[in-house]
Amino acid sequence: MDGSQLDFAQIRAQFPILQQTENGQPLVYLDGGATSQKPLQVIEALDRYYREQNANVHRGVYGLSERATELYEGARETSRQFLNAKSIKEIVFVRGTTEAVNLVAHSWGLANLKAGDEVIVTEMEHHSNIVPWQLLRDQLGIRLNVLRMNDRGEICLNALKSQMSEKTKLLAVTHMSNALGTINPVKEMTEIAHSFGAKVLVDGAQATPHMTVDVQDIGCDFYALSGHKMYGPTGIGVLYGKEELLDVMPPYQGGGDMIYSVTFEKTEYNVLPYKFEAGTPHISGAIGLAEAMKFMQSIGLDRIAAYEASLLKYATEQLKTIEGLRVIGEAEHKGGVISFIIEGVHPHDMATLMDQDGIAVRASHHCAMPVMQHFNVPATIRASLGVYNNKSDIDRLVASILEAKEMLL
């Protein structure tokens, strides 16, 4: 078995939802970019937690609470290993990528930025990595600069170099674009940003389901991920931050678990990473996320990447045989996302008809409206691949498009 081959039948069998039909047709799920489906391993861990292990964490002295704490903290260690962070102090559990970016904007941003400072975001960012910086711009008077992409959907490193200056304090960049599939050279971008003294936040929402991520190798200061995009539950994610930065950042929210002691005069905050985890955390979510990471590791992240690369190649070739179909986003380095439009057909009409064939694709601006503006389209149809998809899913996608096109044109 070479790197691009998987024991596909065995993997697919682990996703109960994919055994069901939609509108009388076997479900073809091609919307992992919005949220992935969940393997039995994750579903069973959640079930087991609520049947046998549920208690609040950290403060209980009884066995059940201690075991729940062990599982929750074990999930932190699994996340540390998954990202290759140096320490569990650098792993903060959050609701997802959106909350992670807002945490950095609010805590690091408010403490470190002042009027006239610059934050650079790329033109292909998800709204979650644009709007928090706009809120900060309006609050602090910082400048938000946009690093443009070319018409293939790629960022040019020289353009980044020429846009950086000593005023740039942060580069906020997506590792993989949800609307285009572009995988950005975040390691090289981090080196450039650091050479100007700026910090780097990487939005890893789309990258973590598809490839090995090593935050020490990338060298970034912050890295955000969402559990639900990577075969885990909704409502849980990770903010990785370098310990020396998190250590001096003020808390993001106040409440239980983030405190060491409270009087009405003064509160002392807890140590890392608890300083950033106010309130009862999403315990089952963290446990489910860890299980999802183990699921991916048991297949092998590099093997997943190779498998999806060959599927992406097949899908792109097949889709391009359709007359009037234009692929949006043709970066040389791409992950398993294909955005496209079909001349004369509105993406929403097409996707609605495809649903009748049991095909789940997204027709939207994908929360990346500036990307749509760049390509001068209102929306695209997006097929996003996961480890549970295969060539037969792609064949059904193509057949369904051809059929829908006949009806709409």
Ligand code: PMP
């Ligand atoms: N960034 C990217 C690139 C995304 O694809 C998404 C989700 N579509 C987000 C951020 C936001 O993630 P979440 O909704 O899980 O917070």
